[in-house]
Amino acid sequence: DTAVSQTPKYLVTQMGNDKSIKCEQNLGHDTMYWYKQDSKKFLKIMFSYNNKELIINETVPNRFSPKSPDKAHLNLHINSLELGDSAVYFCASSQDWGQEETQYFGPGTRLLVL
Amino acid sequence: QQQVKQSPQSLIVQKGGISIINCAYENTAFDYFPWYQQFPGKGPALLIAIRPDVSEKKEGRFTISFNKSAKQFSLHIMDSQPGDSATYFCAASPPFGFHEKLTFGTGTRLTIIP
Numbered sequence: 346d347t348a349v350s351q352t353p354k355y356l357v358t359q360m361g362n363d364k365s366i367k368c369e370q371n372l373g374h375d376t377m378y379w380y381k382q383d384s385k386k387f388l389k390i391m392f393s394y395n396n397k398e399l400i401i402n403e404t405v406p407n408r409f410s411p412k413s414p415d416k417a418h419l420n421l422h423i424n425s426l427e428l429g430d431s432a433v434y435f436c437a438s439s440q441d442w443g444q445e446e447t448q449y450f451g452p453g454t455r456l457l458v459l
Numbered sequence: 460q461q462q463v464k465q466s467p468q469s470l471i472v473q474k475g476g477i478s479i480i481n482c483a484y485e486n487t488a489f490d491y492f493p494w495y496q497q498f499p500g501k502g503p504a505l506l507i508a509i510r511p512d513v514s515e516k517k518e519g520r521f522t523i524s525f526n527k528s529a530k531q532f533s534l535h536i537m538d539s540q541p542g543d544s545a546t547y548f549c550a551a552s553p554p555f556g557f558h559e560k561l562t563f564g565t566g567t568r569l570t571i572i573p
Contacts, residue, residue: 385565387563393560437502447505
């Protein structure tokens with residue numbers, strides 16, 4: 346009964362390819378997030394959706410496109426992958442959109458671009 | 460720009476000792492400060508959080524100390540145990556309505572040795 350799940354866990358691909366990462370939460374939460382954690386462990390928010398509506402869109406290349414088909418899912422599609430995209434991508438969710446909402450993180454997807 | 464600065468980058472503490480991790484922030488609009496704990500291969504998980512209307516918050520062996528005038532806050536882990544070995548992230552968020560995304564510090568890798 347995983348709360349926030351991501352697939353795949355590992356992703357190794359060539360530069361220039363297009364790939365997707367899927368995220369699902371079974372907590373009944375209204376808000377979902379994508380974070381990028383680089384090799385130095387720096388964790389930075391990329392996107393946030395509340396009730397399927399985009400509410401945070403950080404300065405992320407437009408090669409990254411999130412899609413939320415429903416409140417329980419937030420997928421991340423990446424076009425034309427670059428070496429610098431190599432990182433761990435975390436999906437998270439919270440009950441609602443708000444400052445004190447606890448964010449529950451998934452296990453991460455380790456992306457390596459060769 | 461690094462809005463939340465965290466130190467040290469890594470920390471080794473003997474079992475039973477006190478682990479102290481420090482964070483400093485620049486944005487005076489921040490008014491919510493959580494700490495997240497991340498074990499290897501896992502996503503971060505909320506550990507403890509504080510608002511600036513109190514100078515200290517304690518939960519079990521974990522204590523946050525907050526100094527509003529200095530714009531600093533710290534995590535103290537009393538009686539540190541090997542199971543506490545993890546990466547710790549401080550974070551900060553502005554009030555509701557001000558794009559209250561979490562801004563994370565750069566993380567501290569804590570190792571507790573027997």
